[in-house]
Amino acid sequence: MDKIVGFFKNLADGFYFNFIEDDRYIWLLQGLQTTLEITIFAVILGIIIGFIVAIIRSAHDKTGKFKVLNIICRVYLTVIRGTPTMIQILFMSLVVFRAVPLNKVIVGGLSFGINSGAYVAEIVRSGIMSIDQGQTEAGRSLGLNYSQTMRLIIMPQAFKNVLPALVNEFIVLIKETSIVGYIGMMDLTKSAMLIQSRTYDATWPLVAAAAIYLALVLVLTYLMNKLERRLRTNERK
Amino acid sequence: MSVNKNQVLIEVQGLEKAFGSNQVLDGISTDICQGEVVVIIGPSGSGKSTFLRSLNLLEEPTGGKILFEGTDITDSKVDINRHRQKIGMVFQQFNLFPHKTVKENIMLAPVKLKLMTKEEASARADELLKRVGLPEKADTYPDMLSGGQKQRIAIARALAMNPDVMLFDEPTSALDPEMVGEVLELMKELANSGMTMVVVTHEMGFAKEVATRVIFIDDGKIQEENTPEEFFSNPKNPRLKDFLSKVL
Numbered sequence: 273m274d275k276i277v278g279f280f281k282n283l284a285d286g287f288y289f290n291f292i293e294d295d296r297y298i299w300l301l302q303g304l305q306t307t308l309e310i311t312i313f314a315v316i317l318g319i320i321i322g323f324i325v326a327i328i329r330s331a332h333d334k335t336g337k338f339k340v341l342n343i344i345c346r347v348y349l350t351v352i353r354g355t356p357t358m359i360q361i362l363f364m365s366l367v368v369f370r371a372v373p374l375n376k377v378i379v380g381g382l383s384f385g386i387n388s389g390a391y392v393a394e395i396v397r398s399g400i401m402s403i404d405q406g407q408t409e410a411g412r413s414l415g416l417n418y419s420q421t422m423r424l425i426i427m428p429q430a431f432k433n434v435l436p437a438l439v440n441e442f443i444v445l446i447k448e449t450s451i452v453g454y455i456g457m458m459d460l461t462k463s464a465m466l467i468q469s470r471t472y473d474a475t476w477p478l479v480a481a482a483a484i485y486l487a488l489v490l491v492l493t494y495l496m497n498k499l500e501r502r503l504r505t506n507e508r509k
Numbered sequence: 510m511s512v513n514k515n516q517v518l519i520e521v522q523g524l525e526k527a528f529g530s531n532q533v534l535d536g537i538s539t540d541i542c543q544g545e546v547v548v549i550i551g552p553s554g555s556g557k558s559t560f561l562r563s564l565n566l567l568e569e570p571t572g573g574k575i576l577f578e579g580t581d582i583t584d585s586k587v588d589i590n591r592h593r594q595k596i597g598m599v600f601q602q603f604n605l606f607p608h609k610t611v612k613e614n615i616m617l618a619p620v621k622l623k624l625m626t627k628e629e630a631s632a633r634a635d636e637l638l639k640r641v642g643l644p645e646k647a648d649t650y651p652d653m654l655s656g657g658q659k660q661r662i663a664i665a666r667a668l669a670m671n672p673d674v675m676l677f678d679e680p681t682s683a684l685d686p687e688m689v690g691e692v693l694e695l696m697k698e699l700a701n702s703g704m705t706m707v708v709v710t711h712e713m714g715f716a717k718e719v720a721t722r723v724i725f726i727d728d729g730k731i732q733e734e735n736t737p738e739e740f741f742s743n744p745k746n747p748r749l750k751d752f753l754s755k756v757l
Contacts, residue, residue: 406604407606409567409598409600413567413593414593414618415592415593416590416622417590424617428608429607
């Protein structure tokens, strides 16, 4: 009995020591905020880059136009997907913006946005390619031009098809931002390590950080499942 | 609708289409006049669908000219989108937009191309839905319709643009047999109302009954064209004779 009481007392002490004493939990919250800022910045940038690249690539595949842009896109995809994210953020921070006094959140957001854009682009392109050619023909035969057909007919359907893959990409992205500590940013992971450096206890801070990542991913998955279901049921009435 | 039988709507001159070294259309010339119902038949792979799809440039010809209402639409300087608005097309696979309701399918192009206001397009859609006999399906999504219903909606969608000519690419080939009749009946009504139509089909009954002219295409060439009476009762081309003996 004493052992059990002792165990819980140790647990409570550990929690107090790691998070409450000196208000250390605030570091975690600040870290969480940084992680969210980078992620949201990167998601938005990734979607913009991804859609533009996907549209250029599929327009090139279908019409043969945009030769130069298509080559630029392919180089971008190859380099980004062929090199480690870690190297990319180090390069951004230590080479590209070395002499520029830029907010670190922007540097991190740019790095991850440019990185994510490459994956989003290929996801969206596969979505565009998955739509039957007859849909394009129907749109064009009504007199819609290429971009109207894309915007009104192909994209809404493609988006619906790739939503699960996109969500997956963003889940990966949230977790990947945990390497920004390497460019001196105090994100969720780094803040956990900061607590550890003060308390010499790694268990509590790491468990807490992991739980917060997990909660973020679960919320995102839940929201996207709901959205997906709504988009689907729409067509069945 | 006033029908001037002599006015040429589409003038096809020496039309050619090659996919690589495969010459699918090998110099097709014909005039399609206002009010005509031209039925095109031929064995599969003969080029009849390619010919039809060339008329609104879904297939880009590799030679020859297509004059639509006097304009050569094969000229790359011509705004093909503007001409396509006047050329309705109905596909074998319907190609309705699955993410839009039936009514939205019909209203989409007229509204987005700013030819009608939303209210006008809505009224037009209601009128067309009544005409194709599916007014109760306005708010349904295409996935919930039978094949025959889908094709009737596809016809309504094309008609919403008030086209000068309607192209039908094997409109009943993807349908279950019991649904072929309702689509053919609608096409017949359309023909009787004076609509100019070009129809690729295997429905010989429709050709006999509704067509004003029947064209037989094989090997990328027009082998024979005639009134349906002559065409079916007195075929001259040996390939047509052979073809008819197989399908009739």
